Amino acid sequence: MATSTPPVEEREFAAETRQLLDLMVHSIYSNKDSFLRELISNASDALDKVRLEAYRDKDLGADTSDLHIELEPDTDGRTLTLRDNGIGMSRDEVVDLIGTVAKSGTGELRRKLAEAKDAAGSPDLIGQFGIGFYSTFMVADKVTLLTRKAGEATGTRWESDGGGSYTVESVPDVAQGTQVTLHLKPVDEEDNLHDYADPATLRSLVKKYSDFISWPIRMEVTRTRTVEPAEEGGEETTETVVETDTLNSMKALWARPRDEVSDEEYAEFYRHVSHAWDEPAEVISVNAEGTFEYQALLFIPSQAPFDLFMRDSRHGVQLYVKRVFIMDDCDELMPEYLRFVKGVVDAADLSLNVSREILQQDRQIRAIRRRLTKKVISAIKDLRGSDPEKYLSVWTQFGRVLKEGLVSDPDNRDALLAVASFDTTHSADEQTSLQDYVSRMKPGQSSIYFLTGESRAQIENSPHMEAFRAKGYEVLLLSDPIDEMWTSAGADFEGTPFQSIAKGEVDLDDDAGKTDDEKKAAEQEKEERRKEFADLLSWLEQTLGESVSQVRLSTRLTESPACVVGDTFSFSPQLEKLYRASGQALPPSKRILELNPDHPLVAGLREAHAARPDDPALTDTAHLVYGAALLAEGGELSDPAAFAKTLAARLTAGLTLD
Template sequence: MTTGIEQREFQTETRQILDLMIHSVYSNKDTFLRELVSNASDALDKLKLEAYRDKDLEADTSDLHIELDVDADTRTLTVRDNGIGMSRDEVIDLIGTLAKSGTAELRRKLREAKDAVASEELIGQFGIGFYSTFMVADKVTLLTRKAGEKHGTRWESSGDATYTIETVDDAPQGTSVTLHLKPEDVEDHLYDYASERKLREIVKRYSDFIAYPVRMQVERPAPETDDTSAEDQDAEPKTVVETETLNSMKALWARPRSEVTDDEYNEFYKHVSHSWDDPLEVIPMKAEGTFEYQALLFIPSHAPFDLFSREHRAGIHLYVKRVFIKDDCEELMPEYLRFVKGVVDAQDLSLNVSREILQQDRQIRAIRRRLTKKVLTTIKDMLSSEDEASRDKYRTVWSQFGRVLKEGLLSDFDNRDTLLEISSFPSTHSEDEQTTLAQYVERMKDGQEQIYYLTGESRQQLEASPHMEAFRARGLEVLLLTDPVDEMWVTSVPEFDGKPLQSIAKGEVDLDTDEEKKDAEAKREEQDKQFADVLGWLTSTLEDQVKQVRLSTRLTDSPACIVGDEFGMTPSLERMYRASGQEVPHFKRILELNPTHPLVEGLRAAHAERGDDPALAETAELLYGTALLAEGGELEDPAHFAKMLANRLARTI
């Protein structure tokens, strides 16, 4: 069965990315072959697993391998595997279109990349390795047949706006990708991909650890024999064709660390993560005893573009006795460590494991606990190290993955103390350096019992907040928490090192020392009497907006601020829940007034003289609105507020 050739157009996003790749200059084009070999290895893994699951699958798994076929005369290079293969629909979805999210961001970053190396790293980071073939080829032909299916698919493109696809009946099981190489640059012999020597070098460098043989047929001089005639001696030297395996196939995780080079670790990381950058940290593990496993984990040096995307996939590959079971094994690592990449090779699990069995398996849960503790301990060691290079690694980890790690404070109660120890936050102590909670506690002033914090959208907004005034005046350090996840974890973490966490925008704040309290008590009683009437009137006037109006001890310059109950929900958290589709009630908060501010004192005097004057009610609304804006809040009716303010300003001219 062979159908007619169908011509299709690439997605707009795919065309733009292909154009960027074809017309850009890259410093190291060799990595296209690593991507193809890595894809072939994945296809072999998947076939092996499917054969375990489906005993009736009509597929030959007796000699799984990857083959390189090069023709120097026609300048073609074919990378062939006998793995799982693809159906026609899968070819269209995976090759004909760029179905991943984030393509617009990729195009922007590719254009902004300062050099070729940066561009290459972005290609790997965004998971479009197949398209790198167009860096070296004028035309790419893909022939594939999915295991168990009768017909295959041929796909072909020259990297322009279109590709062709047809159904064929003469395709072997697996996938072959044939590159019609660009003309050789005689001035640049580094990129002669029709050269046996070059291909051998690339495979050895990038794919030596692949678990399947990477084979290539090579010509060798025929061995000489004793009965060679004189006529034969004058003829052209005879050659024989031999099949050679180019890679060692050694499982990197099974070798002692002392026997593995940094380059080997780096290339293995790129293989399992499909990244083009080197890892920040390598974590080898070996467990013996009741059950045995080996693991090789990597902490990346950069966060992937889809770290916070729903489509983001976990990064741990599960093997059992060197047999691939599944990639992206979510059961082996908690969600907040989803950036960690690597492999786990267990000895005692069933080869025919399903997702449900993995979730329930006691050994899997135990491995997960140990992997989690090892990763967190590694990060903690970076932080506590006296070596500046290690501390720089910690800073990189936190800058790239801090937001994700803080998610663990909400879900991982067993490791919460360690997570708190490795967490860093901006604070008023320094504009440049973040602080750990332990460092904050060391700097606490005598008599200070709480760790103070304030949440919001930006450091600039928080530093300008009226809530900060009394703390700034007394030189008290405040953590400035601006990540969305901060709004959630602070409500579930009661304390650190015996010190309660206290929002300076919630509850009542009492910063006076024992001596100051004696002097201030009488003054406050007098103020309460003086302001009792206006406070009651304001509470009634603003009853739709606030639950109470009271005098403040946290203000020094501003006339008013809005605070929540000690255990109430912040407006930002309310908005987050509503944005996610959850219905939450609106929580009224408290308006606090600065009794020493001229505006507040004037309002008290005016109310004592004029009572329920409508103009004073307008002043009350303006006072509340400005307090809401000062903390970065949103007015319910901005147009009404602007009209009141304009009218008031007009009367002052």
């Protein structure tokens, strides 16, 4: 019994898709030609996939004898059709991929599109957010898509005018692959919009944007040619012929010598593989010969993609084997902290029937990954010397991601530290390299001092900074969350260890130039101070015993009455927050309370305790001193309400009326 064909189904776009289309159709873009490049890139991907799938599945039944892309302009009918005989799509895939914006980050995209509407010369955002198909509505009043997935018998027609809905139906007798027909808008002379139904315009755009596509892009062209007379003395005549032209050179860009490729060609190839529209900040070409032979063409973007820190974002480079496309987003070839790097790797010795599981175990892939990782890090380091402005731009965009490698890739930790730049007390405007920091270290300084926190302002205002600021010691100001992780991993830079100024004991007394008698006198003065405050310190340890492990006098404070410090290997408050936010339970930890013996509050507390050791008000004061020190370093109170109540009571008691 014959089955009935499903009727035409009308569906509403998802809400975010409708908003996106409205912004796209009515926004002013710097380059509306982008739609053609996006459609050709999609078609190229479909051809790559059908060739690989036909290799893997001998029963697929796909015709791969003449894979190509075809353009068919109709000047009179004002249409442009682009078709390929690639993998095609099923009905469900059409609805999922075309009917909705499946990618995350659409809210951020809509915001940027709204901003771009009035921003002169704003960069095109189409490729950056993976919505290339929707760019067709910038130039078309209606779009019709006809497709059949390789191996399936029934095709699908999708159609929309870019409004609030679209239609989808199953149709028989559809060729393998995908055909997109654009019903073009009138040529807008004021907007200087190209006539996309003009063969000469299409030829120019393909040459400019898609010349490197590895599949032939064809177009039938009508030409008039002269016909010689059949007999001597006869007149020449003309005839009209239809010829098929291949519009692109199809040369693999990564296989061409560097000096034969222009910057513009590299830029367009970068946009093709990254689906972005910014300029590459750096091009890295690799041609490895020997035990493992491969070619690679990698790009460091100039702008971070919107999904750089999204958990479900895909990363990696394209993998080819002997010029045959294998997979997109091959993350086995690039560590996660280099997920912003785009490009192509073409290996000579891998099997074409390679899978992700095999890649994970392949010795050659691991060797290529190590080599490419070092190449990228080295390229960024070279930028610092050759083009500091471009280096700064790259570090600003991707420094936070690169620092993830300080935790995950100990083999390249030294190289990454040599590349890194950090905020520092040396300058309010410029970051510093570790090489420059070490060159400015004071005589006798054996560590690179740093302090972590949630922001530069918070770190600079921390009590821990006081003595370092007063004595002119430079401190790295680390405010990225990842800084909490790598500084806890025991890193050093060229033999110089890192030391948190919020952990362990810090003694910044400068003994250089002092006589032995002067050193002895200074140490004797410290000992007398410790004896002078011994009773107070002992009492505070008993009073605050649930919260602190020790109370001692501080050499790092000059202005604040107290601060809280950790042991050398303890977690900082920020690191504890990160672990708890990720759902990891941490055992309760006690830290050290340090007092500034020269502060009036501490001196007054010592005198009050000596005079009336049993006064309950002193206990409240002790808890307030500890709580204030905890807040000053960015920590969290265990009972904020109790702290506020105690503070209010002590402030009230301190008020006197004449």
